[in-house]
Amino acid sequence: MSSKKIITLILILFLMLNISSISFAQSIDELKQNINNHGDKIKKLEEEIKVYEKEIEIVGGQAKTLQSAVQVLDINQKKIGTEIKKTETNIQKTSLTIDSLGGEIGNIEQKISSNEEAIAKILNNMRQSDEETLIESFLINKSLADVFDQYESVTQFQKKVRDQSKELALYKNELSDKKIITEKEKNKLISFKSNLGDQNKILEINKKEKSNLLTTTKNKEEEYKKILAERQAEKERFEKELFEYESQLKKAIDPKSYPSSGKGIFSPPLDNIYITQYFGKTVDAKRLYSSGTHNGIDFRASRGTPIKAVLDGIVKGFGNTDEQKGCYSYGKWILIDHPNGLSTLYAHLDLIKVSAGQTIKTGEVIGYSGQTGYSTGPHLHLTVYASQGIIGIQKYSSSINCKNVSIPIADVKAYLDPMIYFKF
Template structure:
């Protein structure tokens, strides 16, 4: 008798399931509009990336020219244009992510409404089943005008049950999709936070670039002869400072236990930049042999990096210290620097930065942005200087300098503590 009762509710509840399954997105037009706007932003991003690549190509050409006041001014102007375009690019990325978050939010609302509609429809179905279970067979028979109509209902029962199962499956899929969209939204929110932070950083770097141009014009009085004097003074100061450092570091006798260092091998440290182009290796390079480091060799490696390029931690660790040698001895040493102590017996230094993003004592993760590449300190062009130390052999010291007539803060190491970064990267 239950079978006879069940088929009578088919006509009553099929309608409700039909409403649920034919649910049209309330936000379809809005979502399509957002997709169109996102596509426009992505096109703008591609155009800006091409413009930035053009500025970088021009900077590379100027960098190969002989040093002159005109080339220095041209370089700073190109850097300024590139930084301004970098800012536009980040602004467009921020807006693209904002639009994507809005699209995801509408899609989440749409799925939530559809789930609610389906659940409500199936709820009504269950109620109808309960009501029909209490209806007598005589009443059921009297509700149909002919026996043929009765048999048609029975034939539809199997198809109806399949439809119910289909709707249940659909609800499960919608719930899975909803969770996926929520996860994607959270990821985009994190990306948005990072982009807004980078935008703020880029504006600070642009301000520094403008200040550097003003400083150059003021120091040279816009004359080539004055520029040559400034350049010569900078080289002389660098050489004197390097001699002073070499004399001091040569006297250091820190005890270094090799067994506390990780085994040499690729991947012990991650690359500190997203794109790698090595411009100077470790040790007695041709530039070092020219007398650049007073005979002690290059104490790290150099990577090409335009001003404002994100610099990442090569490994998790603790920020041992940060500083800026230009505050005491402009153009003589590392400029803005960061040192990280890692848990494997190594410490790493990142120098010539345009902006520092971390503070002493801060714990950082592998790949985290800690600063941005620049041209501070003694630098023949924008790049990242990367040094690897045996942690036991390096300390951050405040030291008075006869050359610089002041007290500078920077890492000082036993010469044996300098390790070849390429053996660990």
């Protein structure tokens, strides 16, 4: 094989490996620019959501009037609408990322294919060249210098083939990495699409609540005050009934069956933590609860905020006290049993995302915050129990207004201060 032929084959190798990637690179660059543009849009939407969150906090902290209640619902409507836009943009951005990765994968696969094909072709020609003896080469080339040039070219190309083989291995590793990233992006896309469905449901809940509020109050402040007072009275009545009943329960609880304390055992149930009401006999508890004690902690959480499991566990059950008219309690709630002897209750949710018996991982979204049950505004109520002290999820048949709904019933000694298990 002549030196010219070897050089020609080298050029073919370079062309096969590089020319085909030019058009791919151009389209991928365009996709990446589009992805960056979507990222900028998401940042702007996040800033807009923060503004709405602040407005809800300010208005929610004002005196409870019909006007302020409607105003909070209106701001929530705008906030959720913006969150929907953010999720839609995330879906578009993730889809573009998947397309970009697909282009990169196609590019790498083509490089691998061209690389393998070119190397195979050159090696085949080199094999044929190797079969020529020195005398045969001399007779063909008519010059000893040409013979040595040919063998020097072959030696150089052997080095090039070795280098390309190493590069081929790198391409294959890169291909594997890109495929893993693509699968992660596809899972993100599924999650975003699920979130979008949830957010649209919450938007409808908010609209319906505003409509019901204006209908029941007849858009009159005095009617609103009257309804608030009635609900407060019903809520206090049920709390008193439940506290008296649970105080009579005598359930044996082994103190060694659960951790007595441990900062950091629980992961935060929300991305942003702000506690509005602590556990136990606080000043607010004496004012707000007939028992004089608060059986959990309350977190500020505007409507539609994702609620996360604080620890691995299994969903023991869920329910909705609003199913019985006049029962003002937890609203939509979830109870999770954890493997360390603790159980957690999440209440006043707008949307429940789990089913009984489902295995849950720490940080997994189990629902969305709201203001179902008795609630003066959207928030998350979290109760922590010593699991042994829970009698079960059952109806409290002696109740006046809540006899037809099921809730967790526990010995009062089972209620624990959640703060001893959190790091914040």
